[in-house]
Amino acid sequence: MAIASFIKLTYGNQPSQFGVLRLPDASGKCPVVITFHGGFWKAKYGLEEISPVDEDLTKRGYATWNVEYRRVGEPGGGWEGTFHDAVDSVNFLSQLEKDFPLDLSHVVIIGHSAGGHLALWLASRINRLNQDMMDGLLQIPIKGVISLAGVSDLEKMWEIDAQNGIDSPVENLMGGMPKEFPDRYRFASPIDQLPVRIPQILIHGDSDVDVPVELSLKYYHRAIGxxxxxxxxxxxxxDHFMLIDPLSAAWQSVIDSLNKLVY
Known part of the structure; x- marks a missing residue:
C-alpha cells in the first residue's frame, strides 16, 4: 500500500508544536498511530528519527501522527511544557478528524526511549486527573500504548546516570534532582502513575545500553502486582535503535503488538 499524502500541521503557536500527518492510499477511515520520538528530551533530536516507523506503518494502512514537542534546550521545553505538548498534540486529533479520514475509535500511541516515557505517561491522563499538579486530560479514547525501550521510571534512570557520572537528561527535563522535586517526579514518572487501566505493551532489547531493560522489568512487575x-x-x-528500524528482525514484534491492540 502506498502513502497517499503527508502534511505538516501545527497544534500550537510555538515552533516545535507541530506534527506530521501521513495518510495511506486507502478508502474509508483509517486507524491512527501516534508516535513520539526519543532523544532524551533534548532539542537537538527531532521527529525525523522516527519517520521511518511512520512511513512503514502508513504503508500498512495506518494513518500516523508523528509528534514534535518542546524539548530541553528550547523555550518552554522540559517541565512543564514538554508534558503539556504531549497532551495537546494527542487531543489535536479531534480537530484533524474534521478534515481527514481518521478512525478515532482505533488509536494507539507508540513511543521510543524518551518518547516511550511520554507514551506511558499519557496513559495516566485518560482515567484520572491529579489536581495537585498540571492539569490536562486526553479527550480521545486510546486503545493502548506501546513503549519501545521507554524511560518508564524517571528516578531510577536518574540514579543510573548518577552512578555512571553522566549529566542526567532526566534532571534536565525535570529541572532538578528527585530529592528537590519529589512530587514532580512522582507525577511525571509512569511507574508512579500505575495502574492506568488501559493496555500497555513494553518492548525492550536485552542488549540496550541507552535505557537498561531493568526499567521495563520493574514497571512490568509493578503493573502486574x-x-x-x-x-x-x-x-x-x-539494541536501543533496532526497535525503530523497520528493516530489523525486532520490527515484527512491534507490528504484532500494534495489530493486537488495534484489532
Whole structure:
C-alpha cells in the first residue's frame, strides 16, 4: 500500500508544536498511530528519527501522527511544557478528524526511549486527573500504548546516570534532582502513575545500553502486582535503535503488538 499524502500541521503557536500527518492510499477511515520520538528530551533530536516507523506503518494502512514537542534546550521545553505538548498534540486529533479520514475509535500511541516515557505517561491522563499538579486530560479514547525501550521510571534512570557520572537528561527535563522535586517526579514518572487501566505493551532489547531493560522489568512487575493490563517482550540480541528500524528482525514484534491492540 502506498502513502497517499503527508502534511505538516501545527497544534500550537510555538515552533516545535507541530506534527506530521501521513495518510495511506486507502478508502474509508483509517486507524491512527501516534508516535513520539526519543532523544532524551533534548532539542537537538527531532521527529525525523522516527519517520521511518511512520512511513512503514502508513504503508500498512495506518494513518500516523508523528509528534514534535518542546524539548530541553528550547523555550518552554522540559517541565512543564514538554508534558503539556504531549497532551495537546494527542487531543489535536479531534480537530484533524474534521478534515481527514481518521478512525478515532482505533488509536494507539507508540513511543521510543524518551518518547516511550511520554507514551506511558499519557496513559495516566485518560482515567484520572491529579489536581495537585498540571492539569490536562486526553479527550480521545486510546486503545493502548506501546513503549519501545521507554524511560518508564524517571528516578531510577536518574540514579543510573548518577552512578555512571553522566549529566542526567532526566534532571534536565525535570529541572532538578528527585530529592528537590519529589512530587514532580512522582507525577511525571509512569511507574508512579500505575495502574492506568488501559493496555500497555513494553518492548525492550536485552542488549540496550541507552535505557537498561531493568526499567521495563520493574514497571512490568509493578503493573502486574496492581492487576494492570500490561505485556512485556524482551528481545534477544536487540539494541536501543533496532526497535525503530523497520528493516530489523525486532520490527515484527512491534507490528504484532500494534495489530493486537488495534484489532
Amino acid at each position: 496492581l492487576k494492570d493490563q500490561v505485556d512485556l517482550k524482551i528481545l534477544p540480541k536487540t
